Amino acid sequence: MGTNDKYEYKAIEQKWQQRWAQEKTDRATHRTGGKKYYVLEMFPYPSGRIHMGHVRNYSIGDVVARYKRMQGFNVLHPMGWDAFGLPAENAAMQRGIHPASWTDENIDYMRNQLKAMGLSYDWDRELATCRPDYYRWEQQLFLEMLEKGLIYRKETVVNWCDDCRTVLAREQVVDGVCWRCDQLVQPKTMHGWFFKITAYAEELLADLDILTGWPEKVVTMQRNWIGKSTGLACDFKVENSTESITIFTTRPDTIFGVTFMSLAVEHPLLKSLTADTSQEQEVNDFIRETVLAKQRATPDQETEKIGVFTGRHCINPFTGERIPIYAANFVLMEYGTGAVMAVPAHDQRDFEFARAYGLPVRVVVQPQDEQLDPATMSMAWEGPGILADSRQFSGMDSTAAQAAIIAFAEEKNFGGPHITYRLRDWGISRQRYWGAPIPVIHCGTCGIVPVPKNQLPVLLPGTDRPDGDHRPLHQQEKFFMVSCPRCGEMARRETDTMDTFVESSWYFVRYTNPSLTDHPIDEEAARYWLPVDQYIGGVEHAILHLLYARFFTKMLRDLGYLTIDEPFTNLLTQGMVIKDGAKMSKSKGNVVDPNDLIERYGADTVRLFSLFAAPPERDLEWNAQGVEGASRFLNRVYRLVHRHLDCFQNVEPIDRADLNDASRKLHRKTHQTIQRVTESIESNFHFNTAISAIMELVNLTVTLTGEQEDMHPAALKKALETILTLLFPMVPHFCEELWEASGHRHLLGSAVWPDYDREAAREEEILIVVQVNGKVRARLSVPAGTDDQALQQAALADQKISQLLENKKPKKIIVVQGKLVNIVV
């Protein structure tokens, strides 16, 4: 073997990375005509270094990008940094530096890591959300949303994380603790800014139906998160009061079974109902204890249902009946109206409560096949049935009764149809430094005054110096002491920054023209490139990021920037990289550092392994020996090509009639492989099976060229070129190097994805399975295209078969063209 037979990945990868960068092979240009393809991987947080999850995510995306380029698409494949966030502040505090310098260092380091992987990004479009040229446009969008009434400010009980010293969105509270630091979340009353995502609840729900390119799982999760319920809203007048209590129910058909009313402890009426009554003390004690208990509760334990009578009553408008009002620990203020009409016979929670407090149970829906008796019931009947004891509605089917009862309430003017969503408006205020400042000013006389657009950006103070001040903005007088832009009086600048999820809600739009200096969005570029054709990322963003990005897309459409309704046509949620059965994490000590792997095996080998070990949507079990296998395969291909460099001299076209048996066999396999690889990628990005198909072709080529000397050079050349071309999107440096070594002048990356010839791919001989009573008894090799009649005869004539059959007469013979013959006796 010559010295050039050694696969020197290090030199090869450096060489081609430089060449691609010089020639800007991955630059996306907005050109007229032709088909565009926008492939995007979720951009990383610049935490320090890339991990195996990134490697997997970006390898998948890069194959898609390179494959689509070879197919003639005009491909946009950008990369950037989701660069605001708390870790930068924490790191800055620890090291006495500024979050900006920590972030910039990380970005520089990680960019080099990504470049070392040979990912085909258009680096000219790189953006970092912490830079003023990004967040100033976000501030402008904020102001435009504010003008449109899509943002408002209110005082609410928020989720407060003491550790991070900030408010969290509901989506960022996981099992009652902070998603970042696992600190128990506390309720706190504060003012904050809210995006009116609920204004889009209906559209966000309805458009899930058109997301046919999304995993069912993600669509379902979003649907549940939006949580639409339809039913009746209805007023119950409070006795001896002008107040009334509004309830929401999805079961209006049970309204004649109401025997009491339950209020959440946070319900605004609760305190006034008991004020100056003998119950006041007891109710207030209950409220205090319940609030405390809710804080202490661990998420998955169901607490006992307890409550306290308020001493007051309200009137069921349907019956005129007087019913007691309770405060109860299981009623949620956040859902519906915070007041629940209690129907013990038909709601399990109400049932348990009623039994505990000796309240009446009244059956008003009788199921089909049994007769419920309140005295003997051991649990509520929540299913459908026929209405009983419900005045004019008695005898109706429960489904029909729901509509009739809502209509009745509407007619009598004490209620009507109502829709409730689980989805809440998105609280975006954060009391931290390292985020985009919210561009408004609070003036004592003018109220809330938007920062004039020509004064944007509202810059984060201190970013101009590596040791600059990065205390939270409300501690920086120089920042918040301003004069009102409207009246000129002393005023206070808003000191909250935006949730970092705001940045990631529109970055994919900004990529279409990230250097635009006078507008947030280049409408023409956005029209050309959007929507994103293929989005790839972890399933952990199924709700948070993907819902926010959908919301932003619809809102930006309504602000006139976009013409699309949905941002991501196809979504691929890749599985986690796991080791020893657990997700790789520092705390478990099972992380594999991509740097070490690239150093030891080269980027191409690492890419190949991560694509080969599992289909993309499934979890990938890390296996060091599997990487060896990938490396071995590439070395094998490297030697194979170098051994047969001379065949590339051939310029004759292939005439199949001229090929000997072995050459024809190889030629056939070549075309079959093109077909299999193309179909694997097209159908579901199952690169693992694509790679295995290429391995088969490589194996056959090695075998045939080893066995015989007289392989037709044209067939061999076609096989080798096909191997390199099909493998290119996965292991680009490697293939480009061999492509050049075999005398090609143009870059393989700009080559065209091969077509397969059905004729050439067709088998000449096919294997027919002969079954007797469904069991395989023999295999026959017959010429392709043998007709059913001949197949049947050949099967019956087979020695083994005729022996087995002896003299039994076949009852039935089933022939499947090109596949099998089944003889039933």
Add this chain to the structure above:
RNA sequence: GCGAGAGUGGCGAAAUUGGUAGACGCACUGGACUUAGGAUCCAGCGGGCCCGGCUCAUGGGGGUUCGACUCCCCCCUCUCGCACCA
């Protein structure tokens, strides 16, 4: 509890308009070449047996069919998401 998904060799996995179960790779075993081999090449590799053949086998049990990993019914296990949502 509700919702979604998944269960195939020692391991990662292939195969679905129902038609040879285990492609491809890892690990392992034997052999070749070698001073050496953790390189390379060749062969074997689900279980059982009276092994050149037969038989069992795709979480378990039933069903449909000439034929079921694939379709239908029941059950078990695991993963993920949501969870007192009125």
